[in-house]
Amino acid sequence: MQITCPAFEHNQTIPRKYTCDGENINPPLEFSDVPEAAQSLVLVMDDPDAPAGLWVHWTLWNIDPKISEIPEDSVPEGAVQGATNRENHYGGPCPPDREHRYFFKLYALKSRLDLDASADKAALEAAMADQVIEQAELIGLYNRR
Numbered sequence: 001m002q003i004t005c006p007a008f009e010h011n012q013t014i015p016r017k018y019t020c021d022g023e024n025i026n027p028p029l030e031f032s033d034v035p036e037a038a039q040s041l042v043l044v045m046d047d048p049d050a051p052a053g054l055w056v057h058w059t060l061w062n063i064d065p066k067i068s069e070i071p072e073d074s075v076p077e078g079a080v081q082g083a084t085n086r087e088n089h090y091g092g093p094c095p096p097d098r099e100h101r102y103f104f105k106l107y108a109l110k111s112r113l114d115l116d117a118s119a120d121k122a123a124l125e126a127a128m129a130d131q132v133i134e135q136a137e138l139i140g141l142y143n144r145r
Contacts, residue, residue: 001136002032003043003106007072014102014140018072020094021144025073026058031106035133038065038108042128044121047093049100056084056121057091057102061128062112080113083120099143108133 007015007027016022034041041063047055059082060075067076075081081088093102109131115123 001034001106001108001134003104003136003138004030004032005104005138005140006030008140011139012141014093014142019092019142019144022092023073024090024092026070026090026092027140028072029070029104029138031068031136034065035108037110037133040109040112041065041067042107042109042113042124043070044105044107044124045090045102046105046121047095047100047102049095049098051097057093058089059084059119059121059124061115061124065108080115080117082115082124083118088117093140093142095142095144098145099141102140102142104138104140106136106138108135 005027018027043060045058060079063076063079070076109128111131113127115127
């Protein structure tokens with residue numbers, strides 16, 4: 001399984017448009033080689049370099065495994081956006097101190113998840129713990145300076 005972005009390459013700079021310094025909208029993401037057994041997909045975007053510890057920027061679950069992309073500034077129909085460190089929507093990179101790494105993690109699950117939008121990343125991880133078939137990762141970089 002793979003997750004890619006037409007706007008930036010793995011381990012390269014995320015364009016300003018997708019950050020707090022730009023339009024603060026999600027970048028376009030593309031999925032390929034999703035396992036046939038997958039019943040749903042989960043997407044988590046987080047920043048392990050945040051001064052206060054891991055910062056969650058976006059969580060989405062119950063994504064239809066048949067979709068091959070999430071266009072910029074959109075949420076797939078039927079997907080649930082969970083609670084992040086701010087609100088229930090995408091929050092773009094906004095590092096206060098230096099270049100940070102932003103991990104876009106895609107998980108293929110054996111089932112759909114019975115979670116409502118108030119669930120945070122910890123609840124999401126607990127719910128999907130024994131459901132993961134395969135996972136993929138894309139890392140983007142951003143520095144406001």
